[in-house]
Amino acid sequence: MTKQDPPTLSSSEMLRYARHLLLPEVGLKGQQKLKTARVLCVGVGGLGSPLAFYLAAAGVGTLGLIDDDVVNVSNLQRQILHADRDCGRSKVDSAAEKLEALNPAIRVVRHHTRLTAHNASEILQQYDIVADGTDNFAARYLINDACVLLGKPNVHGAIDRFTGMVSIFGVPGGPCYRCLFPEPPRAGQIPSCAQIGVLGVVPGLIGMMQATEIIKWILGIGESLSGVLLRIDALAQSYQKIVLPKDPDCPLCGTHPSIRHLNEETTEGCTLPSRTDNEREEQISPRDLKQRIARNDGIFLLDVRTPEAFAQWNLGGHLIPAEQVAARLNEIDQSSEIVVICSVGIRSQSVAEFLRAHGFSRVRNLRGGLHAWLQESDVPSVVKDVVREEAMQ
Amino acid sequence: MTIQVNGKAYALDEEVPLPELLARLQPRKPFAVAHNGKFVPRSQYDAHRIAANDQIEIVQPSVGG
Numbered sequence: 001m002t003k004q005d006p007p008t009l010s011s012s013e014m015l016r017y018a019r020h021l022l023l024p025e026v027g028l029k030g031q032q033k034l035k036t037a038r039v040l041c042v043g044v045g046g047l048g049s050p051l052a053f054y055l056a057a058a059g060v061g062t063l064g065l066i067d068d069d070v071v072n073v074s075n076l077q078r079q080i081l082h083a084d085r086d087c088g089r090s091k092v093d094s095a096a097e098k099l100e101a102l103n104p105a106i107r108v109v110r111h112h113t114r115l116t117a118h119n120a121s122e123i124l125q126q127y128d129i130v131a132d133g134t135d136n137f138a139a140r141y142l143i144n145d146a147c148v149l150l151g152k153p154n155v156h157g158a159i160d161r162f163t164g165m166v167s168i169f170g171v172p173g174g175p176c177y178r179c180l181f182p183e184p185p186r187a188g189q190i191p192s193c194a195q196i197g198v199l200g201v202v203p204g205l206i207g208m209m210q211a212t213e214i215i216k217w218i219l220g221i222g223e224s225l226s227g228v229l230l231r232i233d234a235l236a237q238s239y240q241k242i243v244l245p246k247d248p249d250c251p252l253c254g255t256h257p258s259i260r261h262l263n264e265e266t267t268e269g270c271t272l273p274s275r276t277d278n279e280r281e282e283q284i285s286p287r288d289l290k291q292r293i294a295r296n297d298g299i300f301l302l303d304v305r306t307p308e309a310f311a312q313w314n315l316g317g318h319l320i321p322a323e324q325v326a327a328r329l330n331e332i333d334q335s336s337e338i339v340v341i342c343s344v345g346i347r348s349q350s351v352a353e354f355l356r357a358h359g360f361s362r363v364r365n366l367r368g369g370l371h372a373w374l375q376e377s378d379v380p381s382v383v384k385d386v387v388r389e390e391a392m393q
Numbered sequence: 394m395t396i397q398v399n400g401k402a403y404a405l406d407e408e409v410p411l412p413e414l415l416a417r418l419q420p421r422k423p424f425a426v427a428h429n430g431k432f433v434p435r436s437q438y439d440a441h442r443i444a445a446n447d448q449i450e451i452v453q454p455s456v457g458g
Contacts, residue, residue, distance in 0.1 A: 047458045135458040158455035165455055180432060181454050185423050193457030203458065229432070231452070242427045242450060247434035 006032035007061070013105055017059055025221045031059060037218045038062035040127040042115055042143055044095040045069070046193075046203030047133030047157045049081040051211040056099040056106055058215055063099060064127055066111035067091045072368060073375055074344075078200035087375055115139060117262040120146040129153045129217060131210050135192060137184045144169055144177035145262055148253050153226075155213050157206040160191070162199050162234045164206035167225050167244065168213050170253075174226035178259075179247040187350070194344055202234050282352065284339055284364040286373040292339075300336040304351045305343060305370075315341065315370070322347045325354065337362040345369035394445035403449075411441040420451045427452065 009017070009031060020026040020034075037060050041048045044067045055063055071079075071086040071094050079091075086094040096108045111123060115134075124130060124146050132143045132154055140158070147154035147170040154169045156177060169176045209230065216222045231240045251258045284292075292299050293315070301317025302325075303310055310319045320328050322342070332338060338360060342348035345368045352365040366373065395402050398418065405414075411426065411433065426433050427450040428441050443449065 043458050045458055133458045135456065137454070137456055140456065157458070159457040160455045163455065165452075179434065180425050180452075181423055182435065183423070185454065189422060190454060190456055198457055229452070240450075241430075242452070243431040245432065245434065247436070249434060249436040 035061040040064040043133035047207040050207035
């Protein structure tokens with residue numbers, strides 16, 4: 001935290017935080033610490049929503065939000081900062097608006113970008129502590145590595161289906177994420193929530209645990225989850241703490257580290273690719289694709305869903321189910337720009353990468369898939385239901 | 394003898410080193426292993442012998458957010 005005189009609290013702030021001021025563990029000094037604190041929320045989705053909401057309410061003075069995603073209707077079952085009317089808007093703008101409305105006394109900093117190996121140090125240096133609310137391993141390892149290298153605590157939360165885990169990494173003397181899982185999983189080893197689902201309240205539970213750890217760290221109270229992994233199982237209502245020692249052989253924070261600076265190679269091969277500056281060129285938004293189709297400018301639409309899903313509704317593209325693409329490359333027009341399409345944009349992303357690796361130079365993925373396309377379309381609701389149902393499978 | 398693996402009973406004829414137990418369980422990778430409530434760094438697997446009534450947790454990472 002910055003070493004300055006503690007900030008004064010206005011009379012309206014004194015009223016707002018009255019219940020905190022009553023707690024000897026918080027009090028005026030604690031509330032001033034909260035006001036001075038700068039917290040970066042990486043991702044304002046399922047975890048970022050509840051944790052940012054409570055940190056704003058608690059009076060954390062500077063809240064940075066970083067996300068380059070837009071709100072999709074399938075987010076709303078758990079990403080409680082966003083409302084139905086926000087679909088299609090930037091998540092950062094949607095979230096900042098709600099947080100500023102909740103507490104005008106705080107400063108919300110909007111980072112409309114994605115954390116990368118290139119921008120991580122510059123962005124993280126503006127904050128005291130980082131909350132990891134991301135949804136892919138590339139980002140999680142990047143945050144872990146950047147936080148250890150910069151000496152910032154990293155409050156980790158992760159979820160799937162009915163379970164979640166929380167810990168705080170990168171605290172001096174404590175372990176990091178790589179002490180637990182030294183290398184990122186390879187693509188496809190661990191499924192994402194978009195593939196296997198998540199009960200909407202689970203990110204709420206875990207995000208709130210992250211917010212609790214952040215507030216405790218700022219105030220310097222209680223027992224931290226540094227050196228402990230907390231696992232929560234919502235079905236069993238069980239809370240399990242497992243001691244997590246620092247690994248002396250950790251490639252990042254051990255005695256002989258092999259990772260000494262940030263680069264994309266260290267997070268290579270994760271479930272979702274580490275996003276780079278080129279990534280925008282590798283994706284196409286539904287809006288841009290509609291304009292391109294309307295101009296009829298020779299795009300090859302490659303639909304990689306199942307024949308059943310394709311038969312129900314399609315954009316008039318060429319059908320090759322994802323698992324057959326490798327055997328049917330000769331059907332794909334290499335001279336055209338190719339846009340790969342599936343229900344939610346995950347299978348198609350893998351196919352797009354596969355094509356690039358096999359010499360196709362102009363390949364883009366329909367971002368968010370047909371599900372996102374339909375959010376912005378004037379098509380009968382029954383069609384939307386069909387695609388939505390398939391997207392949820 | 395019996396041990397607990399992720400809360401379920403698992404029978405063993407005799408005490409075994411942790412790597413041998415993992416070779417039998419074949420957990421889905423990647424995973425971390427906790428022995429009696431404490432994670433074991435990979436470089437220390439050989440030093441851990443699994444005895445009667447020990448508790449083993451195999452933990453895969455979650456990624457969702």
